[in-house]
Structures are given as C-alpha cells and as structure tokens.
C-alpha cells in the first residue's frame with residue numbers, strides 16, 4: 001500500500017491521491033490564473049438565445065478581462081476584448097469581474113447586454129463597427145497616416161458555439177472548440193441542448209474560491225452528509241471517471257461497480273418502497289427543493305404513477321412507463337424529446353464536468369448546470385451561477401434575466417443552499433494549520449482530482465500525487481511523512 005510519493009498519477013486517477021490547498025487560498029496562485037489559465041482555455045460565456053438580432057451583445061467578465069460578444073450577421077458571432085484601443089477605456093461598462101468599480105456605466109448587473117449597430121467609446125468617441133474595425137476616429141488626420149487597421153481595431157477573441165452555448169477563447173492560437181470539448185461533446189450531443197432555453201438563471205458573489213464552489217457539485221459522495229433527506233430515494237453511490245480534460249459521474253452500486261450503472265440520467269429512485277410512490281415523491285421533492293434536474297412534465301407524470309400502474313409493477317417498468325407518458329404529455333404541447341438510446345443515456349451518466357469551470361446534469365428535456373468564475377484575482381471570492389434549461393413549445397420560451405441572490409441560504413433552492421452551506425466552511429478549513437491536504441475518494445471523486453491534475457498542467461503547481469499508504473511508523477513520523485507528501489505535491 002505504500003505508494004510512491006511525488007510520482008505522477010495514472011491516467012484514470014484510480015489511486016488514492018492528495019493535493020495541496022494553494023489552488024484555493026494562495027494569493028500568488030490566484031494572481032497567476034488570468035495569464036496561465038484563463039487566457040488559454042475555452043470558456044462558456046452565455047447562450048446563443050441571448051443574441052438573436054444583429055447588434056445584440058453581451059459581456060462576459062473573467063478576472064480583470066472583459067469580453068464583448070456580438071451578433072454581427074444573422075449567422076455569425078464575433079468576440080472582442082472589451083477595451084478601446086485608443087487609451088484603454090472599457091468600451092461597454094459593467095463590473096462583475098471584480099476590481100475597481102466603474103462609475104458611469106456600472107449597473108451592478110451580472111453582465112452588460114443590449115443592441116448596438118456600432119460601439120462608440122464614451123471617452124473620445126472612437127466608434128467601431130460590429131466587425132471590430134474603427135469606423136470613425138475623430139481628427140484621425142492628426143496621426144499623419146500612422147494608424148492602421150490592426151492598431152485601431154478591437155482585439156479579437158475566438159468565439160464558437162456548441163450545445164446552444166457561446167464559448168470564447170482569448171488565445172487566438174488555441175485549437176478548435178469541438179476538439180477541446182471532446183470526448184464529452186459526443187457523449188452529450190444526443191441531448192440537443194441547443195434546442196433548450198433558460199428557465200431560470202441565478203447568480204451570486206460568494207466568499208470562497210471558485211474551485212471550492214464548483215467542487216461542491218462535482219460528486220455525489222456528499223449526498224449522505226449534505227443532503228441526508230435524499231437518502232430515502234437510494235444511496236446515490238456513484239462512479240466517477242476521467243474523460244480526457246473533462247470528467248463524469250454516474251449512478252453505481254457497491255456490489256457491482258459500474259456494471260449496474262442506471263441506464264438513465266433521470267434518477268430512477270430506489271429503495272424498498274413501492275417504486276410508483278418513490279418516484280412520485282422524489283420528483284415532487286426535486287421540483288420543490290432544487291427547482292431543476294427535472295421538469296414540470298416529468299413531475300406531473302410521476303404523480304400519476306400510482307393510479308396508472310398496478311401495485312407490484314417492477315421498478316424498471318415503472319420508470320419506463322413514467323418517461324414514456326411524460327414524453328407523450330410533452331409531445332401533446334408541442335415539445336418533442338430527442339431520440340436518446342439507453343446506451344447513450346448511460347454513457348452520459350449523472351453529471352459531466354467540462355474543464356475548467358462548468359458542471360452539468362444532462363436530461364432528455366432539461367439541464368441543470370453550474371458555472372463558477374473567480375472574482376477578480378481574490379482567492380477568497382467567486383462568481384457562482386446556477387442555471388436550469390428546459391424545452392418549451394416554440395414561441396412560449398420565457399424571458400429570463402440573471403437574478404442576483406446573496407450568499408444567504410434562504411435565497412437559493414433548499415438543496416443548492418445545502419451545497420452552498422459547505423463552501424465558506426471549506427474555504428476556512430483550507431486555512432487551518434491542521435489540515436494535511438485533500439484526500440479525495442479514489443472511486444467517487446475523480447472529477448475533483450481530475451480538475452486539479454488539469455489545473456496543475458496550466459499552473460505548474462498543485463498536481464495530485466499518490467498518498468503514502470499505511471505504515472508501521474509512529475504517529476509523529478507518519479505525520480511528517482504525510483506532510484512531506486503534500487509538499488512534494490506542491491512542487492511537482
């Protein structure tokens with residue numbers, strides 16, 4: 001059991017590992033993130049449905065950078081650094097990335113949005129077309145012909161779409177989005193997220209590192225400790241697995257690991273009780289205490305199970321009947337489910353983490369997802385978002401806005417509030433001198449470990465390393481052994 005200390009871990013992260021706390025609490029680490037990490041990775045920056053008309057724009061702020069994304073033609077989007085090339089004024093204001101408050105345009109909103117056919121800077125009135133080129137420079141002749149297109153244009157950023165989301169990458173040399181998202185994109189394509197629309201989107205600024213907030217949703221190992229009220233529906237035992245840069249969890253059983261993975265991302269609900277009632281109760285509870293991870297149609301169809309099926313109907317049959325009748329209900333109101341085979345359902349699993357900062361629960365007619373970003377370069381703060389997508393009959397999609405909610409548990413759905421209740425306590429705990437380093441579950445928490453392995457590749461610090469296993473050492477020398485392991489992890 002004595003694992004080699006400081007050595008690289010295996011590709012599938014199957015061994016017991018540890019990693020240090022710098023990624024969560026070090027100011028130096030947080031200050032290095034914009035350049036080492038965020039300037040190089042594809043990031044989900046919004047939904048295509050937010051940019052319908054030519055000239056529609058949104059901003060996406062990450063650390064101290066702000067990105068302006070605009071629909072420049074009916075078919076295409078463009079993205080630019082949101083900064084005026086003249087003397088550096090932020091072109092479109094709003095302050096959610098952190099840092100100093102802006103004055104005139106700071107609405108305190110989640111992000112800026114609107115419609116403009118050209119962007120005029122409020123400082124000296126340089127004006128830019130939707131393709132980013134300077135359309136008007138007051139007194140341009142004063143430069144005596146020294147200005148060219150490149151120096152006067154907005155600085156471009158890569159932009160692409162997948163799943164109905166807009167993705168940006170500040171690195172113009174970075175490879176294509178699709179390549180970045182694979183193999184996760186292929187697992188998730190059958191769900192056709194591009195046909196879903198926002199049902200709710202809530203955000204807040206929390207007092208913890210963005211990784212602490214994201215990790216609160218990466219695994220189901222925490223259900224027994226954090227959401228004990230859900231244990232009556234099954235044990236939520238789940239496998240976790242590396243899928244390239246990304247990772248996933250799926251329902252599992254201790255007896256037959258993975259072999260019994262539920263062939264659905266819609267929780268079956270288990271236990272000794274009558275499955276008709278268990279599914280009905282669980283769906284009602286999900287709707288009330290999460291507000292996502294299911295839909296109104298699924299909840300209503302579940303409530304009918306006891307009257308539609310005889311007592312003693314096997315659980316798998318109840319589950320199939322429930323999904324089929326929900327599918328029929330949706331079809332009747334003009335909402336068609338995509339064809340997703342059992343194999344495709346099982347392959348997608350319970351939840352997929354897309355590196356670096358998004359985790360999504362896929363369903364045939366819904367998705368519940370979380371995106372978390374740093375707040376400036378403050379290691380102790382983050383911008384947290386929870387979003388529910390649904391399918392709607394064409395023309396009946398609701399108009400939604402980002403709703404701000406304090407880090408006050410009463411302002412969040414109960415189950416999400418339970419997750420939030422761990423965040424600040426973890427951030428505090430990581431500063432304890434008595435904390436010896438993380439010990440993620442090697443079977444159920446590989447998503448968390450994979451995040452840190454990936455981060456270490458960008459940040460050059462904090463790589464997970466195998467823990468030294470039990471030994472006959474005295475308590476004192478065992479402690480120094482563990483500490484040494486964590487230090488090696490820090491420097492690897």
Ligand code: FES
Pocket residue numbers: 084085086087088089121122123124125126
């Ligand atoms: S800084 Fe924008 S026009 Fe001068």
Ligand SMILES: [Fe+2]
Pocket residue numbers: 216217222223226227415419
């Ligand atoms: Fe949770």
